[in-house]
Amino acid sequence: MDTKLTRINGGTVTTPKGFLAGAVEAGIKYRGRLDFGVLFSERPCNAAAVFTTNKIKSAPVVFDRQQMTKGKVQAIAVNSGCANACTGDKGMKNAAEMAALTGRKLAISRNAVLVASTGVIGTQLPMDKIEDAIKRLKLAASGGHDLARAMMTTDTFPKEIAVLVETASGRYAIGGVAKGAGMIHPNMATLLCFITTDASVNRALLSSALKKAVNQSFNMVSVDGDTSPSDTLVVMANSLSGVKVDRENMPAFQAGLNEVCLHLAKCVARDGEGATKLVEIIVEGAVSEKEARQAARTISTSPLVKTAIHGADPNWGRVIAAVGRSGIRLDEKRIDMFLNGTCVMCGGVPRDFDKEALSLSMKSKEVNIKVKLNLGVGKATAWGCDLSKEYVAINADYTT
């Protein structure tokens, strides 16, 4: 039997067997919406994680890195509205307390609990509200969707997915949930993302699969070039499907994990603060994959490219200027460029094209940029979004 990968309709992070979640209104920053939640596995999980590369790390990131050395993980408590970053010793105590209170409520060791916080930097967690929220918390196998909502800050829609992997050894599911919006330029991690599976995967395999999946998904999206101190991505495997993933049947698991990460990463780019479009940037023919990635990411973060796309303006000179400053090796005379499939530059010189028709096609929800360097075999794809007045409006008045 061949392996088969299917998207599960309405699937979420609690779709894999044995995972429960719940969320409540804690009133941390926002009123009348879910802002605290817990993801729980009935059985302790092998887990792997990647965290922010920002040298300023939130208290939850510092805390979770310690927790990850203590063995299995069984729960993650998460809140929005406060990032618990730049909060000193008190912030560290609060992160530990949030884990301890969650552990007590769930009757599991506090060592098996991770925490995550997202929101404003530089304010302390309101621990009375967190404590009260944990008391009121109820978990359910149908709770994944509420958890996705509780993690949102300026996100406009919850980001979730589940896939079914069918192999000769049996079937299992992989689910995931993420939040994005602003301060999004992951480097070995994303903002907040939790992935679950009922497959049985040992920690080393889980960790290596996660790195591969992240490298071509979350690490290739950008909303605004700002890497957050809170970036956390955790994958938990509870083995309740009874299917063991080993080196041999790893490709199917890797494909499933890739699919989950890629879907969530693209959701994050599409739902960037103020974004109206998902932009896909493909760079081919670079000297190396590394240089292709570098060029694709530079294009994806250029404010001039992003505003031109917002205005459906086929001003491709800005794309080539971004390639030129990205630091990669190039030969101007060999470069070809395509916007939504239309060749706008060929061999380094402008190509005549129907400007109105191309502008019209750029008004769609997805815009594609392809740059062929024609030097080598390095290629990469990055995802970003346009830059709108709404991004400015959202961010000019965030804490006041």
Added chain:
Amino acid sequence: MDTKLTRINGGTVTTPKGFLAGAVEAGIKYRGRLDFGVLFSERPCNAAAVFTTNKIKSAPVVFDRQQMTKGKVQAIAVNSGCANACTGDKGMKNAAEMAALTGRKLAISRNAVLVASTGVIGTQLPMDKIEDAIKRLKLAASGGHDLARAMMTTDTFPKEIAVLVETASGRYAIGGVAKGAGMIHPNMATLLCFITTDASVNRALLSSALKKAVNQSFNMVSVDGDTSPSDTLVVMANSLSGVKVDRENMPAFQAGLNEVCLHLAKCVARDGEGATKLVEIIVEGAVSEKEARQAARTISTSPLVKTAIHGADPNWGRVIAAVGRSGIRLDEKRIDMFLNGTCVMCGGVPRDFDKEALSLSMKSKEVNIKVKLNLGVGKATAWGCDLSKEYVAINADYTT
């Protein structure tokens, strides 16, 4: 006698003796405004220049780099509305033709003429319009201001200055003109800037003085993080004041040149596309000057910092997040931060402050950010601007 440095009221690039300029409406892109000009020195000049580090270089940049090897410089022809970049062999021929036509008009060697073009990338220069403009051109010692206006694209005001340097050996002037607006993130150069002096300075000294001045001025400003393929900065010394600058009286010249560069660079930041504020970022106590520069520039380009400043929102967590992702060495627990002189973070933790009062002070035209890392003696200052809806409006619809 001590040396003395004075700003000259209404001074411009033709304030130093023997420099003339003129500008005309060539109708390249815009109607009813100056868009072509020439700067001319009655005597051939020692010259030094720095150009863009973007690997995609405009035809004028490639041409000027060759011209600079041919000896003295006596004129610069400049146009706005078309960057003559990504224009292939035809673009190179047009740049050479623009220099030749200018040389013929001024009765000087074509080898002594530089050219500069700014505007849209990927369109050819309309040579009939350039030729006609050169025919109609009239030069005058009072023409500096017109030249400054002819160089503007989305700039809202011309950027010019002149200073008088008085030394024991005599007095001389240094003048300068620049254009900025968008695609501004100079790296060893700025967009377009021409500096003149009637001092006598040999090429080696001129070149070394220019590098020093640029390093702490143009190379520390950013509007949007996008480095242009057209960045060109030329300084011309015609010696008509009769004052010789040698190693001994170099400090006075360096001070004058620094003043001119700093003024123009800050004008460029203040007049960034859509900008409403000049932002000054000081980083102190870094392990090295290089790391201080890196942190200051990262803060100056962060869209989240820029939008917060636009909204007069004292959301300092975004500043510390930018420092953290800049890649420099730091110890979170030692960092202090000040916004407009108010301490908002001390020893890595939030400090209570009057949010309303600070927000009110951030509504002024200049905002100051100071980060003390308290690790070493490295310090640097960078300048940037806020990010407004107007930036998006200007750039979402530039070529269409």
